[in-house]
Amino acid sequence: MTIYELTKKLNLSVLNKGCLDSAIKGCYVSDMLSDVLANGKEGNLWVTRQTHPNIVAVAAIKGLAGIVVTGNKPVEAETLEKAESEDIPVMGTGIQTCEMAGMLYNLLLRHPEAGQP
Amino acid sequence: MADLGKNRIEGSYPLKGGDFSEAGAASKELRSQLAALGIPSETIRRAAISAFEAEINVIIHAVAGTLHFKVEGDRLIITVTDMGPGIEDIELAMQEGYTTAPDWAREFGWGSGMGLPNIKRNSDGLKIDSIIGEGTTLEIIINLKSNGKNDDIRAD
Numbered sequence: 001m002t003i004y005e006l007t008k009k010l011n012l013s014v015l016n017k018g019c020l021d022s023a024i025k026g027c028y029v030s031d032m033l034s035d036v037l038a039n040g041k042e043g044n045l046w047v048t049r050q051t052h053p054n055i056v057a058v059a060a061i062k063g064l065a066g067i068v069v070t071g072n073k074p075v076e077a078e079t080l081e082k083a084e085s086e087d088i089p090v091m092g093t094g095i096q097t098c099e100m101a102g103m104l105y106n107l108l109l110r111h112p113e114a115g116q117p
Numbered sequence: 118m119a120d121l122g123k124n125r126i127e128g129s130y131p132l133k134g135g136d137f138s139e140a141g142a143a144s145k146e147l148r149s150q151l152a153a154l155g156i157p158s159e160t161i162r163r164a165a166i167s168a169f170e171a172e173i174n175v176i177i178h179a180v181a182g183t184l185h186f187k188v189e190g191d192r193l194i195i196t197v198t199d200m201g202p203g204i205e206d207i208e209l210a211m212q213e214g215y216t217t218a219p220d221w222a223r224e225f226g227w228g229s230g231m232g233l234p235n236i237k238r239n240s241d242g243l244k245i246d247s248i249i250g251e252g253t254t255l256e257i258i259i260n261l262k263s264n265g266k267n268d269d270i271r272a273d
Contacts, residue, residue: 033173034231037166038238050226054173057141061148061165063158078138 001108003066003089006045010093010103012068016080018089024065027104029097033058040064045108047100051075056082066090070097126150126188132175132199137225140176143184144168151193156261163239164193164259170232171197171255177222178202179252188261192241195257203249211237 004020006012014020025043030036031050040046042063048055051069056079059067066089069075075090083090093100128150130143144165151161168184175182179201186195204210210217211233218228237243242258 031226032229032231033226034170034229034235037170038231038235048226052137052225054137054140054225054227057144057169060141061144061162061169063162 001112003045003091006107007091009107010095010100012091012093015069015075015090015092016084018066018083019087020089022065024108026108027101028064029101036062036064045104047097047104049073049097051079053079053082055079056086056088059083059088060086064088068093068100070095070100126154126193127186129183129185130172132172132179132182132184132197134176134178134180134182134201137173137176137227140172141169143172143186147186147195151261154188154261160259160261164195166239167236167257167259168195170235171195171257173227174232174255175199175201177218177227182252191260191262193259193261195255195259197255197257198252199254200252203251204245204247204253205249207245207247 001024002021003024006024007014024045027045027047028036028040029047031048033054036046036058040062044064045066045068046059046064047068047070049070051073055067068091070093072094080090128146147168148161148165151164172184175197179199182197182199184197209215213234214230216228216230222228236257240257241260244256247253
């Protein structure tokens with residue numbers, strides 16, 4: 001499933017200009033940045049409550065597909081600009097982390113076929 | 118891969134304690150210079166994680182510091198020197214989950230006690246020299262001609 005398809009399915013708001021065509025390969029949920037550096041995988045969608053610019057560096061280094069910020073938390077303008085320069089899409093949702101993780105689990109891991117166009 | 122001997126890869130970056138805003142600048146430049154050399158992406162990733170975690174450590178713990186990187190032969194050497202409190206117990210600091218980071222760092226999602234273990238896991242050599250009250254120097258080695266696969270934490 002691509003980022004674009006996911007934003008439509010889960011009604012995520014795209015907060016910057018990033019690559020929406022990249023394929024999502026699983027997801028990782030964490031608010032500790034070193035944890036994502038250690039355990040995130042290339043192509044993962046990252047679900048977090050962190051919004052400061054360091055999240056962009058983490059996503060860029062790990063080759064993550066995109067970042068989803070949960071619970072309607074506002075994302076700093078500097079973060080969105082840096083993410084745009086790295087071509088990393090940042091998305092927002094009013095849904096809380098636990099529910100978002102459940103939806104992504106069903107869509108990406110449990111029933112990946114449901115995500116096919 | 119390009120002939121590493123013919124390329125001069127070097128960079129030096131000042132780091133300021135307490136300022137996360139420029140964190141990642143050194144590792145970003147390192148990534149781009151290594152990519153231009155045709156280094157495999159997994160090796161670049163290991164180098165960038167090591168450099169980034171080292172940057173963050175200086176920002177959390179020290180007043181100031183410098184990150185320097187240089188390719189010598191087939192090896193990338195990242196040297197990070199700081200004016201910080203020094204590490205009291207290096208063995209303890211290498212244990213995943215042990216941290217002396219203050220609360221403000223944890224609010225930024227750092228300070229989980231994974232920085233040095235992440236550097237060790239991703240590098241091919243790590244030397245730590247620390248003097249209490251003066252500062253810490255890290256020397257991180259990345260073999261650029263390795264296959265870049267290094268998923269397990271290895272013993273010395």
